Structure formats: structure tokens, C-alpha cells
Amino acid sequence: MSTRPKYDVVIAGAGFVGSILANKLGQAGIKVLLLDYGDTLYFDPKTGADQRQPLIDRVFASTSHIPNAAYWNEGYPGPQMPYEDNLRPYYRGPAYEDPNSKLPKFQSTYAKVIGGTTWHWLGTSLRYVPSTFRERTLYGRGADWPLTYQDLESWYWEAEKEIGVSGDDASANLLTPRYGRPYPMPPIVQSYSDKRMAERLAGMTFEGMPVRVDPTPQARNSVPYQDRPPCAGSVNCIPLCPIQAKYDATVHLKRALNPALDPANREGSVPAELIKRAAITKLEVDGSGKVTKLWYRRVGDAKDVAVEGKEFVLAIHAIEIPRILLNSQRESGGLAKTSGLVGCHLMDHNIVIAYGLADEPLYPFRGPLSTSGIESLRDGWFRRDRGAFRVEIENIGTQWAENSPFGQLNALLAKGLYGKSLERQLAWDVGRQVQIDGLIEPEGQKDSTVTLSDDLEPGTGVPLPKISYKIDDYTLAGRVAFEKFSTQMLRALGCDDVQIVADLKGAGHLMGTCRMGTNPRLSVTDGFGRTHDHPNLWLTGSALFPTVDAANPTLTIAAMTLRTADHLVRQFQHH
Amino acid sequence: MAATTPFDGLLQDDWLAKFTRLSSLLLEDDALPPWLARAYYCTLLAGALPPSALPDEAATKPYQDAIRKFLAVTGMPNTSNLPDATDAVTRAAQHLAPIGNLSPFGHNAPFPYAAPFSLADVRATLANVPATPEALSKLLVASPVARGVIALWHSAALLGDFMGYYIKTAPVETYASARVWNAIGGNPMGVTGPYYGSWAYPPAVPVADPGSASPVTLVLRRKRSAL
Ligand SMILES: Cc1cc2nc3c(=O)[nH]c(=O)nc-3n(C[C@H](O)[C@H](O)[C@H](O)COP(=O)(O)OP(=O)(O)OC[C@H]3O[C@@H](n4cnc5c(N)ncnc54)[C@H](O)[C@@H]3O)c2cc1C
Numbered sequence: 001m002s003t004r005p006k007y008d009v010v011i012a013g014a015g016f017v018g019s020i021l022a023n024k025l026g027q028a029g030i031k032v033l034l035l036d037y038g039d040t041l042y043f044d045p046k047t048g049a050d051q052r053q054p055l056i057d058r059v060f061a062s063t064s065h066i067p068n069a070a071y072w073n074e075g076y077p078g079p080q081m082p083y084e085d086n087l088r089p090y091y092r093g094p095a096y097e098d099p100n101s102k103l104p105k106f107q108s109t110y111a112k113v114i115g116g117t118t119w120h121w122l123g124t125s126l127r128y129v130p131s132t133f134r135e136r137t138l139y140g141r142g143a144d145w146p147l148t149y150q151d152l153e154s155w156y157w158e159a160e161k162e163i164g165v166s167g168d169d170a171s172a173n174l175l176t177p178r179y180g181r182p183y184p185m186p187p188i189v190q191s192y193s194d195k196r197m198a199e200r201l202a203g204m205t206f207e208g209m210p211v212r213v214d215p216t217p218q219a220r221n222s223v224p225y226q227d228r229p230p231c232a233g234s235v236n237c238i239p240l241c242p243i244q245a246k247y248d249a250t251v252h253l254k255r256a257l258n259p260a261l262d263p264a265n266r267e268g269s270v271p272a273e274l275i276k277r278a279a280i281t282k283l284e285v286d287g288s289g290k291v292t293k294l295w296y297r298r299v300g301d302a303k304d305v306a307v308e309g310k311e312f313v314l315a316i317h318a319i320e321i322p323r324i325l326l327n328s329q330r331e332s333g334g335l336a337k338t339s340g341l342v343g344c345h346l347m348d349h350n351i352v353i354a355y356g357l358a359d360e361p362l363y364p365f366r367g368p369l370s371t372s373g374i375e376s377l378r379d380g381w382f383r384r385d386r387g388a389f390r391v392e393i394e395n396i397g398t399q400w401a402e403n404s405p406f407g408q409l410n411a412l413l414a415k416g417l418y419g420k421s422l423e424r425q426l427a428w429d430v431g432r433q434v435q436i437d438g439l440i441e442p443e444g445q446k447d448s449t450v451t452l453s454d455d456l457e458p459g460t461g462v463p464l465p466k467i468s469y470k471i472d473d474y475t476l477a478g479r480v481a482f483e484k485f486s487t488q489m490l491r492a493l494g495c496d497d498v499q500i501v502a503d504l505k506g507a508g509h510l511m512g513t514c515r516m517g518t519n520p521r522l523s524v525t526d527g528f529g530r531t532h533d534h535p536n537l538w539l540t541g542s543a544l545f546p547t548v549d550a551a552n553p554t555l556t557i558a559a560m561t562l563r564t565a566d567h568l569v570r571q572f573q574h575h
Numbered sequence: 576m577a578a579t580t581p582f583d584g585l586l587q588d589d590w591l592a593k594f595t596r597l598s599s600l601l602l603e604d605d606a607l608p609p610w611l612a613r614a615y616y617c618t619l620l621a622g623a624l625p626p627s628a629l630p631d632e633a634a635t636k637p638y639q640d641a642i643r644k645f646l647a648v649t650g651m652p653n654t655s656n657l658p659d660a661t662d663a664v665t666r667a668a669q670h671l672a673p674i675g676n677l678s679p680f681g682h683n684a685p686f687p688y689a690a691p692f693s694l695a696d697v698r699a700t701l702a703n704v705p706a707t708p709e710a711l712s713k714l715l716v717a718s719p720v721a722r723g724v725i726a727l728w729h730s731a732a733l734l735g736d737f738m739g740y741y742i743k744t745a746p747v748e749t750y751a752s753a754r755v756w757n758a759i760g761g762n763p764m765g766v767t768g769p770y771y772g773s774w775a776y777p778p779a780v781p782v783a784d785p786g787s788a789s790p791v792t793l794v795l796r797r798k799r800s801a802l
């Protein structure tokens with residue numbers, strides 16, 4: 001006797017993808033269950049009123065302005081994650097365990113809280129260039145996507161409206177055709193330093209390409225939108241926007257939990273249920289390959305519980321998705337295993353930081369952390385030979401490179417400066433700082449992997465992910481180009497002494513670990529994220545990306561999520 | 576002598592007065608808000624406690640109670656960052672974990688978790704506040720306590736020697752008052768900013784090379800010569 005599952009769709013992870021998906025499915029009358037590590041909502045689900053004040057308090061008390069400063073992974077049973085220099089609470093592998101290891105570390109992490117990593121994302125919301133979807137065919141790199149820019153274009157536009165992107169139609173259109181569809185909000189005003197840079201770099205080219213300082217499309221309000229205020233310039237987008245001018249996933253989570261809060265609420269919509277403090281441990285599959293149960297461990301009493309559903313979605317981001325797949329039916333090699341590619345091709349946009357002192361004040365530490373970038377170098381035939389890069393122009397001087405302004409304050413104090421002369425020198429030293437970050441496009445490597453370690457995670461009993469991360473030659477060649485470019489650019493701004501940080505940094509972009517494709521032998525899922533092996537198991541987000549452009553991934557994740565939601569709704573309407 | 580009062584008797588108004596006097600000299604400002612002085616002074620003392628002084632909740636409580644009492648006049652006795660045993664212990668553990676002693680930039684410098692001075696150093700520094708500018712400058716170079724005093728007013732935190740990373744934050748209520756932001760014409764990170772688009776303009780007071788005449792002086796000079 002089989003009973004009908006209570007839920008149509010079980011979604012593991014109430015982060016960015018999970019929240020959007022739950023909202024869209026609920027609006028179509030589909031019964032959704034969400035599960036997440038986290039335990040606090042920071043909003044009132046009845047009224048939608050925001051309740052982030054305790055988080056602001058934590059940012060002010062924190063000894064480190066790092067992404068996780070406010071969140072501490074609360075609810076999650078494992079250790080807190082307050083310092084990015086110690087990644088052991090997240091990852092295992094020689095790079096993390098052997099102090100003498102020279103192996104590269106995967107440095108990006110994710111937030112284990114309800115609402116996920118968009119709590120502390122920056123909000124940069126670029127589309128991928130059309131050639132990224134056909135990179136194998138055009139440039140002989142990576143693998144082609146099972147969909148094209150054209151397939152995604154209308155979803156990109158929907159995504160821009162869903163999360164609220166402020167952007168400049170004209171400059172964006174040069175690289176990523178918009179077919180006359182405008183951004184929902186005008187671009188965020190460029191900072192004083194952006195404008196000075198644009199003036200001083202006018203006419204500059206790099207390898208024959210124009211260098212343009214364009215306003216970055218960003219999920220940050222330039223006018224009131226979705227009942228959220230315009231950005232006020234609080235200079236804190238990472239770790240926390242105090243006024244929610246920057247989009248975070250609670251926007252959609254509120255609507256999922258209480259459809260009446262959705263401005264486009266439809267008749268027949270149903271609320272999603274949410275189980276908090278639920279650590280997903282594994283999936284169970286029947287003889288036909290269908291997933292029947294999702295298992296989680298209750299954080300409070302360490303009890304293992306199973307839930308049933310018709311469709312199962314893993315929306316737990318690109319490290320945890322392969323981790324849970326590999327931990328399910330572990331004896332026989334995990335789920336979705338036909339291609340053998342689960343956990344392979346782990347990528348990030350490795351970041352190269354270049355900085356210096358301009359010959360005029362540029363006044364950092366005002367406005368969003370970044371308002372402009374250089375996108376015009378992101379595509380061309382050079383991508384046959386080296387990774388592309390985009391340039392993020394910082395509005396916070398050398399905070400990342402040198403802990404500005406406190407690094408400078410410390411140095412001046414050690415020299416014995418005090419009083420007004422200290423303040424004047426500090427203003428002059430900090431006021432001229434320029435920092436640009438190059439996000440380098442990688443090419444996924446099969447042996448850059450997430451597997452299971454022998455260490456069990458405290459509280460959940462699931463093996464911690466073991467990371468073996470490769471920095472590929474394509475990235476290294478892209479890095480050489482960025483270093484050449486950044487020297488040229490900073491010199492043009494009057495920096496006598498251009499500094500380039502030797503270590504590559506993480507961008508916070510976890511990508512590639514369950515690539516999608518048309519051939520089940522060469523990919524884990526189809527173009528909608530449905531696994532080739534299990535007809536009712538769906539994977540999500542940047543784990544699916546076969547190639548990753550030089551641009552930040554999340555707008556593309558949103559577009560794909562909306563497309564998959566639409567696909568799932570149609571499937572339910574069919575049956 | 577054995578069972579001393581928390582903070583070795585330094586958490587007293589007469590020592591606060593000495594702290595304020597040194598602060599005024601180091602900041603060249605005679606009108607320092609007393610509530611800030613009180614909060615920063617607590618932080619200086621709390622930072623000078625070695626983590627071994629706070630092995631558990633029971634040992635921590637007298638220190639917390641003393642600070643609460645001392646802060647009561649400021650309206651922030653229940654601030655969220657009083658000395659905290661778990662904080663000291665977890666931070667030490669994290670930074671000393673096998674691979675955790677790397678700075679964010681891969682230099683092998685240990686991440687500091689305690690201020691490089693003791694309560695005795697605080698006492699010695701506050702007891703002998705120098706009188707001349709030269710002596711003040713020398714004191715700064717020599718004394719981590721003096722650097723701590725000025726760092727507190729500027730950043731609402733004690734800074735570690737390595738790249739100025741925070742090692743102890745002052746009560747959160749003081750966060751927005753950190754003088755560094757005003758000095759550089761910036762907005763305190765995380766304090767709701769002035770208004771949309773403010774970042775498109777230079778700040779009200781432009782900065783200039785301290786080596787040359789400031790633009791403000793130039794403007795005044797020009798005006799004067801026009802008269
Ligand atoms: C510092 C930083 C800045 C960033 N800035 C940008 C940017 O400017 N632009 C951009 O495009 N992208 C940016 N990103 C990336 C962006 O945040 C992610 O791409 C996005 O959040 C991914 O969405 P997701 O839903 O896949 O994962 P998440 O948003 O991380 O959601 C995953 C959810 O699953 C839960 N979860 C995970 N594992 C389990 C488990 N085993 N059991 C139970 N629950 C679990 C988590 O608690 C979380 O709620 C940034 C990332 C970082 C770290």
C-alpha cells in the first residue's frame with residue numbers, strides 16, 4: 001500500500017534558490033516543504049516586517065568585517081565560522097589540515113542560515129555573455145550548456161524584476177543583448193571615484209578592446225522597490241545591508257511562507273512549510289531510481305527524520321549538493337553517478353587584487369562597496385587561450401588588501417603621529433587609495449573535486465566535504481593578463497607604486513560541481529537541473545554551470561531557477 | 576593583597592580622569608564626550624585582561640558586573656560586548672588551530688587575540704602622562720597602551736599589531752562615534768548612510784597633502800587678498 005506523499009515538492013535549503021522556487025511553486029498551488037540548517041527568520045512571517053536589528057548589533061560588535069560577521073551559522077550544529085582564515089569548520093583535505101601544505105585552498109564559503117548566502121552577497125547582477133553558453137564550440141573550452149543565451153534571455157529579464165536590479169540599459173546592451181527590455185530601476189549613481197576614473201581612463205584600450213568604466217547592474221535599489229528603500233550609502237553591503245536596500249532571499253522567503261505578502265498573489269496559492277534546524281543527511285531511492293525519501297537530522301535532539309514527496313530539489317548550494325548525493329547510498333557510490341562527475345569541476349572566480357595610491361583624492365568609504373566595473377574585457381577570441389576577467393572597482397579603498405583604514409591608522413600610530421597631524425595624514429593616505437579586483441574566468445577541471453572526508457560533521461554525522469581544489473592554467477593565463485591590465489590602469493590614475501596581492505582570493509562563487517548537459521555520460525543533469533539518473537530529483541544553482549564567464553553567477557542562477565520553476569509548474573499541471 | 580578588586584582597582588573615576596586627560600592630549604581635543612571616555616576606558620581594561628583571567632563564567636562575572644556598574648551612568652550597562660569567557664576561549668582556539676594561524680593574506684603572522692599590554696602597563700602609562708609634544712610622540716612609539724587609547728577613539732576598538740585588525744570592540748553603542756570616519760570623510764561602515772547618491776560628490780571637507788598648504792587655507796588667502 002503506498003500512501004500519497006503530503007508534499008508535492010520537497011526543497012532542501014531555504015536560501016536564494018530555495019526561496020524563489022518555493023514562492024513560484026506555491027503561487028501555482030503546489031504544496032512545498034522547505035528544510036534548512038538555520039533557526040531564525042529575522043522577519044515576521046505574518047506581516048513581513050523586517051527584524052534585522054540583532055544582526056546589525058552583531059556587525060558592530062564583531063572583531064572582523066568578514067561576510068559571516070553577523071550570522072555565525074546559528075542554528076547549524078557545527079562550529080561557528082567567524083574567520084575566513086580558518087576554513088577547517090567547513091572543509092577537510094590536506095590544504096586545510098596540513099600547515100605545511102602548499103596546495104591551493106578553495107577559499108569561498110557559504111552561509112548556513114535561513115536565507116542563505118545572499119544575506120552577505122554584494123549584489124552584483126550581471127548576465128553572462130552569449131558566447132559563455134557555447135564556449136566549447138566557439139573557443140574550445142569547458143563544455144557547451146544545454147541551453148543558449150536566447151533560451152535564457154526572457155528569464156534573465158524576469159529575474160532582474162524579481163530581485164530588483166538597478167542597471168544601465170545602454171552599456172549592458174553592448175555585451176548582453178537586451179532586445180529593448182529595460183532594467184526595472186535606473187542605474188545606481190556612480191561614485192565620485194568611478195567618475196574620476198572614467199574621465200581619466202577615457203580612450204584607454206587593452207589588447208585592442210575598449211576600457212569602459214560602466215555602472216554595475218546590481219540588486220540594490222536606486223528608487224523604492226518591493227517596499228524596500230533606495231540605498232543610502234551605508235558602506236556595508238557585505239556583511240549586511242542595514243536597511244535592505246540590497247536584495248536578499250528573505251524577500252522571496254516571506255512570500256513563500258505567506259503568499260498574501262506577494263504583490264502578485266494569485267488565487268489558489270498555498271503557503272510553503274518550513275522545517276528549521278534540519279540538517280539534510282541523505283536521500284533514499286527505490287528500485288526504479290525514483291527518490292522516495294529525504295532524510296534530515298533534527299539539530300535539537302539529533303533525531304533522524306524522513307520526509308516524502310513527489311519531487312525532490314536540492315537547493316543547498318554547490319558544495320553541499322554533491323556532498324549529500326555522495327552520502328546517499330554511499331555503499332554503491334552515491335546517487336546520480338552514471339557520469340561519474342558528481343563533485344567534479346569545482347570552480348570559483350579566483351580574484352587578483354591590485355592597489356595603489358592615486359595622485360588625487362578619490363574619497364573611498366562612501367556608498368555601496370562597489371558601484372562600477374569594467375565589463376568590456378569579458379569576451380573575445382582571446383578566450384581560446386586565456387580566461388577572461390572582469391574588474392570590480394572598490395569604493396572602500398584598500399580595505400580588503402590592507403585592512404584600510406585601520407591598517408593605515410595602526411601604521412601612523414607606530415610612527416608616533418597623533419592629534420590633528422594624525423588625522424590629516426590619515427585622510428591623505430586613505431583618501432587616495434584605489435583598489436581593483438580582477439575576477440578571473442576558470443576552466444573547470446575534472447580533478448578539482450568535492451568528495452567525502454573521513455571526519456564526521458559534529459551534530460549531523462554527515463562526512464565533512466573534502467576539497468581538492470585546482471587552479472587551472474586557463475585561470476593563470478587570465479591572471480597574467482589582469483596583472484598587465486591593472487598596472488596599466490593604476491598607472492593611468494597616477495599610482496607610482498602598483499601593488500598586486502600575491503595570493504589569489506575567493507570570490508564566494510561555488511560553481512560547477514554537478515554540471516548539466518544533454519549527454520548523460522558527460523553530465524549530471526539536463527538543462528532544467530533534473531538528474532539524468534533519477535526522474536524526480538532536481539539539482540539547482542551554480543553547481544550546474546559547465547562554464548562560468550568572468551561575471552558573478554547569481555543572476556544566472558535566478559534566471560535558471562525561474563525557468564525550472566515554470567517547467568515544474570507545467571509538469572504538475574499536466575498530471 | 577591577594578583577592579584584588581576586578582581590574583586591580585583601575586576601574587575607578589580617578590583613573591578614568593587620567594585616561595581622559597591622556598586622550599585629550601593625544602587627540603588634541605579638550606571636549607571629549609564623557610560617556611565615550613567611560614566606554615573606551617572599560618574596553619582598554621577589558622582588552623588588557625589575559626584570556627587566562629576569564630577561564631569560565633564564574634570568573635568572568637565579577638568583571639562584567641564591575642563594568643556594568645561603571646557604565647550605568649552612560650545608558651549602556653547591558654551592551655552586548657562585555658568581557659566574555661567563551662569569547663576569549665573560542666577566539667584563542669580558532670586562531671591557534673593547526674591551519675588557523677594564517678592571516679587572510681597568507682603571511683604567517685599569528686592573528687592576535689589579546690592586547691599586547693597588561694593592567695600593570697595601563698597603570699604605569701596613565702600614572703605618568705607626559706607634558707610635551709615630543710614626549711607624547713615618543714610615548715606613542717614606545718607604549719602599546721598609548722596607541723590603544725588613541726586607537727579606541729578612532730576605531731571604537733583595540734587594534735592588533737598585525738595590519739590593525741580589531742582585537743576587542745568597544746560597546747556597540749559607540750560604534751558610530753569612531754573618529755576615523757570623520758577624519759577621512761567616510762561613512763562609518765554599517766551605519767545607515769546619509770542619502771541616496773551622496774557618494775557621487777566629494778565630501779564637505781576636501782583632503783589635501785599635509786605637506787602642502789590645504790585648499791581651505793588657499794581659499795582663505797585668496798579671499799583676504801581680494802579685500
Ligand atoms: C561574500 C560573498 C559575496 C557574494 N557576492 C555576490 C555578488 O555580488 N553577485 C553574485 O552574483 N553572487 C555573489 N555571491 C554568490 C551568491 O551569494 C550565491 O551564488 C547564492 O547565494 C547561491 O544561492 P543558493 O540558493 O544556491 O545557495 P545559498 O543562498 O547559500 O542557500 C543554500 C541554503 O541551504 C542551506 N543548507 C546548505 N546545506 C544544508 C544542509 N546540508 N542541510 C540543511 N540546509 C542546508 C543553507 O543554510 C542555505 O540557507 C556572493 C557570495 C559570497 C560568499
Ligand code: SF4
Nearest residue numbers: 231232234237241368
Ligand atoms: S551601501 Fe548600504 S544601504 Fe546601500 S546596499 Fe550597501 S549596505 Fe545597503
